[in-house]
């Protein structure tokens with residue numbers, strides 16, 4: 136399977152090359168040349184397998200330059216019972232005959248990015264070997280919270296890698312900060328930047344484009360790399376869980392093999408829902424893909440009107456991981472809908488960067504609307520939904536999942552489409568206890584973060600995840616604060632002075 140960039144007809148690369156590069160040299164995103172097909176018979180075989188087995192099968196369709204053994208090793212390291220407690224890894228919980236929740240939050244950071252970031256380090260180190268690179272991959276991440284921790288957990292103590300995460304001083308929640316500063320691992324570093332998230336991100340970008348530094352580090356055996364969400368090595372692992380969820384539904388007798396399901400996804404950067412689109416086009420029986428947004432509803436408008444317009448107010452919501460106005464993975468979908476006409480796609484992307492806006496033509500809008508539905512929920516509706524789902528179904532969902540629950544309900548009301556639906560649940564309710572407590576129980580959050588976890592556990596009768604509760608007793612390992620213009624020096628010192 137070859138990979139092409141969305142922005143030029145540049146020669147194809149292998150999956151290992153695409154994973155090492157992340158972004159294509161022309162600024163585009165890599166995409167496999169076609170959709171590999173999974174027949175119903177193959178799907179039946181997947182039903183009999185465990186998550187790890189399903190992952191190897193699906194990944195081998197896309198990562199054809201990896202041996203099955205390499206994939207099996209990577210998958211075993213990523214999805215062990217130590218990292219994901221449930222035997223199904225991504226369990227499916229049925230709320231009623233029609234509504235099923237895919238729980239993607241049983242990993243080390245209690246949110247769905249673990250699925251990609253637990254596997255990526257192993258795919259990356261294997262890819263480096265395949266491309267003949269013997270350097271240590273140094274991952275630099277600027278984070279406003281969740282991605283940094285998920286990347287730290289994924290890369291910690293993975294041989295052949297080091298990871299350094301920068302977060303804005305005072306710009307994360309206290310719990311997010313603690314998750315990072317208590318991180319274990321001999322190959323990790325966590326630095327607080329005296330500035331905001333943009334300062335941290337700009338600083339990282341500057342390090343990535345510093346040629347003299349790149350050469351100096353290369354001379355010492357280091358290669359800078361990113362764990363960015365546009366890396367194909369982050370998207371591929373997400374396709375797996377949609378296949379797995381379908382298999383779980385068949386296995387539980389909730390659907391019959393070949394029966395179609397709809398999938399509703401709380402969406403920010405468009406990675407998770409794009410993985411569902413890929414699963415569908417590889418042969419998974421899927422009807423509608425329902426794109427759920429919070430008040431930053433740029434995607435709802437786009438899928439309704441064909442106009443993508445980021446020139447609008449930006450809201451900080453109770454579902455912060457979806458507070459995004461530029462959904463970078465949408466580029467991959469548009470490229471496909473342009474019939475892989477990269478020049479046409481590039482026209483839209485150029486308009487997006489110069490005017491913050493583009494309008495797709497009628498043919499593309501028609502294709503979009505044939506497969507996608509869209510809707511959004513503001514914070515008030517999200518809170519009401521958390522309450523309703525708790526009262527009605529005895530199920531506690533986080534704010535992101537609640538956005539999807541609401542949008543699915545509205546979709547069913549509007550269309551009468553009673554196809555069984557899978558809701559992608561992207562975070563544990565405990566991760567957003569401050570918003571979930573008042574919404575579900577009318578209780579005001581009290582005390583420190585750990586008191587709130589205990590409060591939510593008490594009110595719901597659920598156990599607070601050990602991944603969060605356990606932070607209380609861990610020592611903080613990282614306390615250094617650097618100025619934005621001191622980030623490069625800090626990376627140099629960390630890599631070169633402790634050798």
Ligand SMILES: *Cc1c(COP(=O)(O)O)cnc(C)c1O
Nearest residue numbers: 402403404405406407456561562
């Ligand atoms: C990242 C994230 C999302 C958005 O997923 P995308 O792939 O960016 O669309 C939704 N919910 C949670 C909890 C997340 O962390």
